[in-house]
Amino acid sequence: MKRHITVGLVQHACSTNLAQNLSATIHGIEEAASNGAQLVVLPELHCSHYFCQTVEASNFDLAESIPGPTTAVFAKLAKQLKVVIIASLFERRTAGIYHNTAAVIDTDGDIAGIYRKMHIPDDPGYYEKYYFTPGDLGFNPIPTSIGKIGVLICWDQWYPEAARIMALGGAELLVIPTAIGWDQNDTDTEKQRQLDAWITIQRAHAIANGLPIAVCNRTGFELDPSGLTSGINFWGTSFIAGPQGEILTQCSSDKTITQAATTDLEQNEQVRRHWPYFRDRRIDAYQDILLRNRD
Numbered sequence: 544m545k546r547h548i549t550v551g552l553v554q555h556a557c558s559t560n561l562a563q564n565l566s567a568t569i570h571g572i573e574e575a576a577s578n579g580a581q582l583v584v585l586p587e588l589h590c591s592h593y594f595c596q597t598v599e600a601s602n603f604d605l606a607e608s609i610p611g612p613t614t615a616v617f618a619k620l621a622k623q624l625k626v627v628i629i630a631s632l633f634e635r636r637t638a639g640i641y642h643n644t645a646a647v648i649d650t651d652g653d654i655a656g657i658y659r660k661m662h663i664p665d666d667p668g669y670y671e672k673y674y675f676t677p678g679d680l681g682f683n684p685i686p687t688s689i690g691k692i693g694v695l696i697c698w699d700q701w702y703p704e705a706a707r708i709m710a711l712g713g714a715e716l717l718v719i720p721t722a723i724g725w726d727q728n729d730t731d732t733e734k735q736r737q738l739d740a741w742i743t744i745q746r747a748h749a750i751a752n753g754l755p756i757a758v759c760n761r762t763g764f765e766l767d768p769s770g771l772t773s774g775i776n777f778w779g780t781s782f783i784a785g786p787q788g789e790i791l792t793q794c795s796s797d798k799t800i801t802q803a804a805t806t807d808l809e810q811n812e813q814v815r816r817h818w819p820y821f822r823d824r825r826i827d828a829y830q831d832i833l834l835r836n837r838d
Contacts, residue, residue: 546808548689548716550755551575551583551626552792554781555799556763559592565613567799569620574801576624581689586761586781587631587697587722588643593761593777597769598673606635609657614646622652627687629694629759631720634659636676643675645694645720647685656685658694662702668726668772671698684714690808693754697721700745700758704832710752711821715808717748717756724777738778738796746788753815755791755806757783762797786814 553571557564568589575583588594590613594602607613613632621628627649634644634657643660659678663671682705684691693714699705700719709717723741725734749756762779782793783804791804815821831837 546690547805548808549579549581549803549805550716550718550757550783551578551580551801551803552757552759552781552783552794553583553585553589553801554759554762554779554794555586555589556777557586557589557592557761557765561591564590565616569616571799571801572617572620572626572628573624575803576626578801578803579805580626580803582627582629582692582716582718582757584629584718584757584759585631585720586759587720588633589631589720589761590633593722593765593775595671595674596668596765596767596772596775598670599768602674603635603641606633606641608636609634609644609646610654614648614654617646617648618652618654621648621650625650627655627689627692629692629718629720631696633674640676641674642678643671643696644678645696645718647687647692647694649687651688655687656683658683658685658696660696660699661705662698664698668767668775682708682712684709684712690715693717695719697723700741700748703748703751706748706752710754714754715811716754716806717752719745719756719758721758721760722777723760724775727773727776734778738780742780742782746784746790749784749786750788750818751820753786753818753820754811755783755785755808762794762799786811787818 634642649655661678665672693709
């Protein structure tokens with residue numbers, strides 16, 4: 544039996560023009576659906592510019608509730624196009640508590656579930672700890688009409704524990720909205736090393752867990768309003784890989800683009816039979832993984 548799922552990636556640039564961002568996202572979703580996509584993945588925080596380059600209290604005004612106005616737009620679109628949409632939003636949970644959250648909207652327009660980003664970075668140009676409370680929902684796959692989706696967000700993508708727990712919970716596909724790019728001052732060699740590492744770690748998640756992965760990044764240059772850094776050139780390069788890490792489709796680094804690829808979720812079973820990592824795990828010997836460090 545085959546369970547072919549076509550996944551669409553909507554890679555686009557974002558700006559301070561919220562209406563323009565939303566229009567670009569909607570256009571991308573419609574294009575992906577017209578190309579046969581059943582699942583559409585959007586970049587991280589696609590509704591606005593990447594505001595985390597600076598620490599500015601007024602940026603909290605960009606946050607909204609879930610459900611809220613943006614999920615209402617995507618719910619209508621998901622129902623109309625019969626697609627599942629992964630929307631990455633700045634969630635206002637209550638006064639003073641905000642999250643970096645992905646809403647999974649099913650084909651009937653209902654919110655099937657949400658995932659709140661668990662690992663929150665704090666680096667020059669990525670001051671996310673100022674804005675986001677760490678997620679409190681754990682690593683739990685979200686059941687949808689097309690399968691169980693394990694959602695992670697950006698910085699989560701570097702942690703093998705996150706991907707593994709999603710897989711152990713029954714995820715059939717990993718989906719990662721992301722916003723990552725280069726420092727303009729880095730050398731071309733360093734930029735290539737960073738990009739290669741980013742692709743490699745995520746392909747490794749697919750291999751180690753025997754399931755496909757879909758990663759959607761934003762693209763374009765965004766200036767640092769504070770002038771303290773030279774801004775971020777988001778490197779795009781969104782991709783879909785199969786359960787053996789094979790690249791099924793990959794976007795360019797610098798273009799707004801919608802691409803789709805098809806994967807067979809039943810292949811997960813076949814791959815795991817031949818590469819039985821789950822069978823051979825030594826769960827009796829992994830206690831030290833819970834330590835901060837081991838002397």
